Amino acid sequence: MEVLSKQNPLFTLYSCHAAxxxxxxxxxxFSTSMVRVFKKVTPNPEDAKFMGTKPFIGDPTIERIxxxxxxxxxxxxxxxxxxxxxxxxxxxxxxxxxxxxxxxxARYSHTLVxxxxxxxxxxxxxxxxxxxxATFIMAIQVLFYFY
Amino acid sequence: MEVLSKQNPLFTLYSCHAAxxxxxxxxxxFSTSMVRVFKKVTPNPEDAKFMGTKPFIGDPTIERIxxxxxxxxxxxxxxxxxxxxxxxxxxxxxxxxxxxxxxxxARYSHTLVxxxxxxxxxxxxxxxxxxxxATFIMAIQVLFYFY
Amino acid sequence: MEVLSKQNPLFTLYSCHAAxxxxxxxxxxFSTSMVRVFKKVTPNPEDAKFMGTKPFIGDPTIERIxxxxxxxxxxxxxxxxxxxxxxxxxxxxxxxxxxxxxxxxARYSHTLVxxxxxxxxxxxxxxxxxxxxATFIMAIQVLFYFY
Numbered sequence: 001m002e003v004l005s006k007q008n009p010l011f012t013l014y015s016c017h018a019a020x021x022x023x024x025x026x027x028x029x030f031s032t033s034m035v036r037v038f039k040k041v042t043p044n045p046e047d048a049k050f051m052g053t054k055p056f057i058g059d060p061t062i063e064r065i066x067x068x069x070x071x072x073x074x075x076x077x078x079x080x081x082x083x084x085x086x087x088x089x090x091x092x093x094x095x096x097x098x099x100x101x102x103x104x105x106a107r108y109s110h111t112l113v114x115x116x117x118x119x120x121x122x123x124x125x126x127x128x129x130x131x132x133x134a135t136f137i138m139a140i141q142v143l144f145y146f147y
Numbered sequence: 148m149e150v151l152s153k154q155n156p157l158f159t160l161y162s163c164h165a166a167x168x169x170x171x172x173x174x175x176x177f178s179t180s181m182v183r184v185f186k187k188v189t190p191n192p193e194d195a196k197f198m199g200t201k202p203f204i205g206d207p208t209i210e211r212i213x214x215x216x217x218x219x220x221x222x223x224x225x226x227x228x229x230x231x232x233x234x235x236x237x238x239x240x241x242x243x244x245x246x247x248x249x250x251x252x253a254r255y256s257h258t259l260v261x262x263x264x265x266x267x268x269x270x271x272x273x274x275x276x277x278x279x280x281a282t283f284i285m286a287i288q289v290l291f292y293f294y
Numbered sequence: 295m296e297v298l299s300k301q302n303p304l305f306t307l308y309s310c311h312a313a314x315x316x317x318x319x320x321x322x323x324f325s326t327s328m329v330r331v332f333k334k335v336t337p338n339p340e341d342a343k344f345m346g347t348k349p350f351i352g353d354p355t356i357e358r359i360x361x362x363x364x365x366x367x368x369x370x371x372x373x374x375x376x377x378x379x380x381x382x383x384x385x386x387x388x389x390x391x392x393x394x395x396x397x398x399x400a401r402y403s404h405t406l407v408x409x410x411x412x413x414x415x416x417x418x419x420x421x422x423x424x425x426x427x428a429t430f431i432m433a434i435q436v437l438f439y440f441y
Binding site: 019023026044 | 150151210211214217220221222224225228229232235265266267268269271272275279282283286287289290292293294
C-alpha cells in the first residue's frame with residue numbers, strides 16, 4: 001500500500017484536514033483585506049491614497065482579526081507538520097480522527113470567537129488549549145516512535 | 148515510480164518552488180536585520196546598547212518590511228502544505244506549472260512592491276489576490292480528490 | 295527501503311527534530327498565555343473582564359516573548375519544509391545531522407536569550423545567523439538536486 005495515497009485512510013484524513021485548515025487561513029487573510037477596505041483603515045500610504053483616506057494603524061476590529069490570524073500561524077503549521085509525521089507512526093485510525101477533528105473544530109471556534117463573534121472567556125482559552133493539547137500529544141507520539 | 152523523487156516531474160516542480168519560496172522568506176528576514184543595523188532602529192535594549200543607541204519601535208521602513216514578511220508567513224506555508232498534497236492528486240503537469248509559477252511570481256512581486264519598491268496600488272493587491280486564488284484552487288482540488 | 299519510514303535514518307532524524315521544534319513553538323505559545331495571566335496584561339476586553347483588569351497592549355516582557363515567537367514562525371516552518379526535501383536529496387547522514395542539530399540548538403538558544411534570559415548581543419544575532427545559514431545551505435542543495 002502506498003503511504004501517500006488515497007488507499008491510506010489516515011493520509012486521506014490528513015489531506016482533508018490540511019485543506020480545511022488552509023482554507024480557513026486563506027479566508028481570514030482575505031477578510032482582513034475586506035474589512036480594511038470597508039472600514040477604510042490601512043497602515044500604508046499607497047493604500048490610503050488609493051482609497052482617498054489617511055494611513056491608520058490600530059483599528060480595534062482589524063487588530064482582533066490580525067491577532068486571530070497570528071494565533072493560527074502559531075498553531076496550524078505546527079499541527080500540519082506534526083500530524084503528517086503522526087500519520088506515519090501507525091496510529092489507531094479512531095484516535096487520529098478524534099485528534100484531527102478536535103484540532104480543526106478548536107481552530108475554527110477560536111477564529112470565530114476571536115475575530116468575528118467575541119463571546120466571554122473562557123471560550124477562546126478553551127479552544128486554544130484543545131488545539132495545543134492535540135498537537136502536543138502527536139508531537140510526543142512522533143518523538144517516541146521515531147527516537 | 149517513486150512519488151517523492153526526481154523521477155516525478157510534479158514533485159521536482161514542487162521542490163524547486165519550495166526552495167525558491169524559502170529562500171525568499173530567508174532573504175526578507177535577513178534584510179530586516181540589515182536595515183535595523185543600518186538605520187540603527189531596534190526594539191530591544193540589548194541591541195540598542197550594542198549599537199550605542201536607544202530602543203525604538205515603529206520605524207516606517209522596518210514596519211513595511213515586517214508587514215511584507217508577515218504576509219509571506221500568512222500565505223507561503225499554506226501554499227507549501229496544500230501544493231504538496233495537490234501534487235499527489237494526479238493533476239495535469241501544465242496546470243500545476245501555471246499555478247506554481249503564478250504563486251511564486253505573485254509572492255516575489257508582492258514583497259518587491261511592499262517592502263522595497265513601493266508603487267501605487269493595485270499592484271500589491273493584485274499580487275496578493277493571485278497568490279490567494281492559486282492556493283484556494285489547489286485546496287479545493289485536494290478536498291475533492293481525497294474526500 | 296521506504297523513504298518515509300523508520301528504516302530511513304535520515305527521515306527518523308528529520309521527524310525527531312520536527313517534533314522537538316514543534317514542541318518549542320507550542321511551549322512559547324503556552325508561556326505567552328501564562329505570562330499574560332500572571333502579569334494580568336491582555337489586549338482583549340473580554341480577557342481583561344475575565345481577570346478583572348483593563349485591556350493593555352505593549353507590556354515589554356510579553357512583547358519580547360512575542361518577538362521571539364514571531365522569529366520562530368519566520369524560521370522554523372521554512373526549515374521544516376526545506377529539510378524534508380533535503381532528506382530526499384540523498385545527503386550524507388553526518389552532514390544532515392550537523393545541519394539539523396545546528397538549527398535546533400540555534401533556535402532553542404535564540405528563544406532562551408530572547409524571551410527568557412536576555413544576555414548581551416551578539417548572542418541572539420549569532421543564533422539567528424546559524425539557523426538562517428543552515429536553512430539556506432539546504433535550500434541551495436534542494437535547488438541543485440531537483441533542478
